[in-house]
Amino acid sequence: MKPFTYARANDRADAIAQAADATYIAGGTNLLDLMKLEVMAPDKLVDINRLDLSEIGVTDDGGLRIGALVTNSDCAAADRVRRDYPMLSRAILAGASGQLRNKATTGGNLCQRTRCYYFYDTAMPCNKREPGSGCQALHGFNRIHAILGASDACIATYPGDMAVAMTALDAQIEIEGADGETRLVPIEEFHLLPGDHPEKDNILTAGDLITAVILPPPVEGQQIYRKVRDRASYAFALCSVAAIVKMDGETISSAALAFGGLAHKPWRDPDVEALLVGEKPSTDLFGRVADQLLAEAKGYGSNDFKIPLTRRVLISVLKEATDQGASA
Amino acid sequence: METTELSVNGQIHKLEADSRVTLLDALRNHLGLTGTKKGCDHGQCGACTVIVEGRRINSCLTLACMHDGDEITTIEGLGEPGNLSALQSAFVAHDGFQCGYCTPGQICSATAMLEEAKAGWPSFVSDDLDGPDALSDEEISERMSGNLCRCAAYPNIVDAIRQVAGRQVAGAKS
Numbered sequence: 001m002k003p004f005t006y007a008r009a010n011d012r013a014d015a016i017a018q019a020a021d022a023t024y025i026a027g028g029t030n031l032l033d034l035m036k037l038e039v040m041a042p043d044k045l046v047d048i049n050r051l052d053l054s055e056i057g058v059t060d061d062g063g064l065r066i067g068a069l070v071t072n073s074d075c076a077a078a079d080r081v082r083r084d085y086p087m088l089s090r091a092i093l094a095g096a097s098g099q100l101r102n103k104a105t106t107g108g109n110l111c112q113r114t115r116c117y118y119f120y121d122t123a124m125p126c127n128k129r130e131p132g133s134g135c136q137a138l139h140g141f142n143r144i145h146a147i148l149g150a151s152d153a154c155i156a157t158y159p160g161d162m163a164v165a166m167t168a169l170d171a172q173i174e175i176e177g178a179d180g181e182t183r184l185v186p187i188e189e190f191h192l193l194p195g196d197h198p199e200k201d202n203i204l205t206a207g208d209l210i211t212a213v214i215l216p217p218p219v220e221g222q223q224i225y226r227k228v229r230d231r232a233s234y235a236f237a238l239c240s241v242a243a244i245v246k247m248d249g250e251t252i253s254s255a256a257l258a259f260g261g262l263a264h265k266p267w268r269d270p271d272v273e274a275l276l277v278g279e280k281p282s283t284d285l286f287g288r289v290a291d292q293l294l295a296e297a298k299g300y301g302s303n304d305f306k307i308p309l310t311r312r313v314l315i316s317v318l319k320e321a322t323d324q325g326a327s328a
Numbered sequence: 329m330e331t332t333e334l335s336v337n338g339q340i341h342k343l344e345a346d347s348r349v350t351l352l353d354a355l356r357n358h359l360g361l362t363g364t365k366k367g368c369d370h371g372q373c374g375a376c377t378v379i380v381e382g383r384r385i386n387s388c389l390t391l392a393c394m395h396d397g398d399e400i401t402t403i404e405g406l407g408e409p410g411n412l413s414a415l416q417s418a419f420v421a422h423d424g425f426q427c428g429y430c431t432p433g434q435i436c437s438a439t440a441m442l443e444e445a446k447a448g449w450p451s452f453v454s455d456d457l458d459g460p461d462a463l464s465d466e467e468i469s470e471r472m473s474g475n476l477c478r479c480a481a482y483p484n485i486v487d488a489i490r491q492v493a494g495r496q497v498a499g500a501k502s
């Protein structure tokens with residue numbers, strides 16, 4: 001690890017003032033991993049763990065405000081989350097291990113970086129780590145890489161689970177900027193596609209502090225989080241689907257679908273959801289929905305299998321979500 | 329250099345160390361508590377699991393200086409020869425190890441895991457998010473998935489944990 005100076009922030013203003021030339025550390029489970037390998041080498045760390053951001057509260061309209069320092073364990077076990085946003089509990093519990101979830105924070109989880117092998121290996125070219133050096137994954141091992149929204153500069157995926165459920169739930173990210181102003185950003189606009197600048201994972205700029213994630217009031221419908229991975233636990237998603245589907249009698253009245261493991265951000269496609277609304281569930285319909293989702297999908301060799309895999313996982317999730325016999 | 333006060337197994341230690349020192353290296357190299365093991369040093373194996381402020385964490389992925397004032401329990405604090413904890417005895421009785429390298433992490437992890445289960449926390453395999461009434465083998469395996477065992481003593485580890493869990497968790501939810 002490269003040497004760095006360490007400072008503990010006492011409150012938000014203190015944190016933001018110190019952060020102009022520094023990197024925040026929360027749980028440290030992603031940042032320290034990358035610092036040990038010198039993939040990241042900040043000169044200064046600002047420890048935000050003592051800030052007052054560990055509460056889960058109810059918003060005026062009956063939604064939920066999850067503080068940025070709420071741990072993944074506490075969020076998954078919170079009564080309101082279990083009852084009203086079960087897919088969020090499920091998504092968090094599908095990630096990492098008990099030990100890691102005890103440390104991982106809501107803000108840090110959103111900002112976790114890709115698990116692309118070449119990003120982690122400083123001997124290899126990687127445009128995300130070292131802009132302009134090339135992308136070794138394009139013609140290398142790319143089993144875990146993107147099939148949607150990738151660019152010639154980078155085909156990495158966003159690896160997290162929590163944010164995929166939050167995307168289906170229309171969460172907003174509350175950010176306090178260097179100017180002291182607080183802004184709300186829809187989660188769909190938070191993570192970026194790689195384009196020509198894969199070094200930028202998300203919209204945060206120097207000093208920006210995530211203070212909370214806001215969930216809208218609970219919505220009706222069946223909530224499912226399905227994760228497919230190389231081993232049954234303690235592994236990242238090859239493909240995951242977060243679905244909220246509401247039935248009105250025999251027809252689907254609304255659908256929200258978000259996908260993990262497929263792109264540089266949790267993937268959501270309004271055209272896919274629109275195909276479902278007002279329709280009766282059928283295998284034929286679900287096939288057309290999968291066609292729409294994967295119309296632009298592209299494999300890079302070792303990850304070609306993700307295209308048929310995603311198709312099957314989506315169809316299976318939609319069957320379960322529209323099964324009138326199933327309980328909510 | 330950072331000055332940090334750590335309360336380890338009930339004893340206060342003043343640590344003077346570089347900011348880069350992880351909690352794991354502080355315990356082993358600075359305080360001489362070598363029960364806690366280093367496997368991967370990257371959060372992938374669980375050998376370094378200790379209990380901080382009542383919760384199990386990977387001590388390799390946290391800095392010692394981030395824990396000023398925290399209460400830390402390591403395997404040495406759970407019990408010692410002649411005075412073993414229930415889980416330590418159960419691991420001996422069920423042969424829950426071969427080389428023993430992962431064992432301190434397994435036992436610290438299981439100790440805190442049983443508290444999580446008693447508090448009603450669900451897991452990825454729980455049918456119901458209210459949490460399970462009792463810990464099935466599937467629940468134990470899922471909740472312990474952050475602890476790898478290179479010797480694959482898994483069946484005996486599950487046996488040892490089930491024996492202690494049966495006594496503790498069943499009573500808690502009824």
Ligand SMILES: Cc1cc2nc3c(=O)[nH]c(=O)nc-3n(C[C@H](O)[C@H](O)[C@H](O)COP(=O)(O)OP(=O)(O)OC[C@H]3O[C@@H](n4cnc5c(N)ncnc54)[C@H](O)[C@@H]3O)c2cc1C
Nearest residue numbers: 026027028029030031095096105107108109111160161210
């Ligand atoms: C072995 C292993 C397996 C894993 N498996 C999974 C998995 O299956 N699914 C999954 O989703 N995740 C998984 N993870 C990732 C884990 O969830 C993340 O490491 C964790 O959520 C990061 O949170 P943290 O608080 O530790 O972040 P940190 O490491 O502290 O920070 C990460 C980044 O976020 C920034 N940051 C943190 N808080 C804020 C804030 N409030 N405002 C602005 N910036 C901030 C930091 O500056 C840093 O750049 C795994 C990790 C490991 C090591």
Ligand code: SF4
Nearest residue numbers: 116126135154155156
């Ligand atoms: S896919 Fe992205 S992160 Fe991986 S090597 Fe290419 S540029 Fe780097």
Ligand code: FES
Nearest residue numbers: 367368369374388
């Ligand atoms: S040494 Fe910490 S998890 Fe492997």
Ligand code: FES
Nearest residue numbers: 426428477478479
């Ligand atoms: S007993 Fe050898 S690693 Fe578990």
